[in-house]
Amino acid sequence: MKNKKKLVPFWQRSITTQYSIGYFLLLFLMLLIFLVSFLSGRLLSAWYEKAIAQLTDLNELYVRVEDTNKIVYAYYTYFSQSDRDAYQEQAAAVQAAVDHVRQKLQASYSREAVDLCYMVETYLEKSQALMEQVQLSVAGGHISMEGSSLEEVYQETQDIAAYIGRGFQAVYAGKPVETEAVQQSIHSVRRALTAAQLIALTAAVAICFAFYQDIVHGITLSVNTLTAFARRVTQNPAELQEHVSITTGDELELLAGAFNEMIDTIHDQMDRLQQDA
Numbered sequence: 001m002k003n004k005k006k007l008v009p010f011w012q013r014s015i016t017t018q019y020s021i022g023y024f025l026l027l028f029l030m031l032l033i034f035l036v037s038f039l040s041g042r043l044l045s046a047w048y049e050k051a052i053a054q055l056t057d058l059n060e061l062y063v064r065v066e067d068t069n070k071i072v073y074a075y076y077t078y079f080s081q082s083d084r085d086a087y088q089e090q091a092a093a094v095q096a097a098v099d100h101v102r103q104k105l106q107a108s109y110s111r112e113a114v115d116l117c118y119m120v121e122t123y124l125e126k127s128q129a130l131m132e133q134v135q136l137s138v139a140g141g142h143i144s145m146e147g148s149s150l151e152e153v154y155q156e157t158q159d160i161a162a163y164i165g166r167g168f169q170a171v172y173a174g175k176p177v178e179t180e181a182v183q184q185s186i187h188s189v190r191r192a193l194t195a196a197q198l199i200a201l202t203a204a205v206a207i208c209f210a211f212y213q214d215i216v217h218g219i220t221l222s223v224n225t226l227t228a229f230a231r232r233v234t235q236n237p238a239e240l241q242e243h244v245s246i247t248t249g250d251e252l253e254l255l256a257g258a259f260n261e262m263i264d265t266i267h268d269q270m271d272r273l274q275q276d277a
Contacts, residue, residue, distance in 0.1 A: 014250055022211045029204040040193035061097040062168045068094050069161045072127050076154050079138045112171045123160040130157055222252040
């Protein structure tokens with residue numbers, strides 16, 4: 001009864017395949033470690049940029065409100081048409097800054113920033129009403145609005161501007177606490193990413209060791225076995241009665257089979273020579 005041929009996994013059927021799989025596996029692990037490092041750097045950088053961007057947006061909004069309030073004061077005092085034109089342009093810029101901050105708040109809600117946006121919009125409404133009333137006054141119309149004098153309306157705008165200033169100070173005072181919380185989160189993520197990198201590196205070393213033990217070491221043993229057998233065949237092929245046994249399923253097993261067939265052929269030829277003699 002013939003022995004059934006041992007089934008060998010496809011990755012062990014060729015030395016070239018074994019080495020190719022090993023090299024691709026190492027390349028994959030190197031790329032994985034690189035991606036973890038790259039993505040972790042991008043993530044931490046994005047968090048820092050987000051924290052800085054929030055302060056920058058709020059600061060830009062506050063500066064624009066202050067510039068607008070200076071224009072309101074100039075128009076209220078000197079009634080210059082150029083100041084009114086500048087107000088319209090500056091008010092549009094303030095509204096755009098408010099919309100920008102409010103859009104950012106959809107991703108990270110902040111009650112203080114929301115209140116600031118509402119106060120700034122209230123200031124724009126009051127200052128716009130004041131500008132219109134001043135224009136009517138200059139044109140010779142009435143100088144009151146809903147029972148309030150121009151001075152009272154102007155004072156309301158200044159009170160709102162003062163509230164806005166205190167609101168921005170409160171937000172700036174709370175930002176260091178938020179920034180510290182973000183930094184703590186960043187440190188936690190950084191530790192997790194460092195652990196992931198160490199795990200990937202350990203896996204790479206373990207796979208390299210396993211690859212050496214299972215493939216490189218196995219191929220080396222098979223080559224050494226074939227080399228020793230070839231020496232014995234060279235020294236005295238006629239008296240050699242053993243076969244070399246290699247079951248790696250690759251080219252070395254084929255070579256071992258060729259050696260065994262060569263020994264069998266030599267023995268058959270020696271037997272025939274003895275019978276003929």
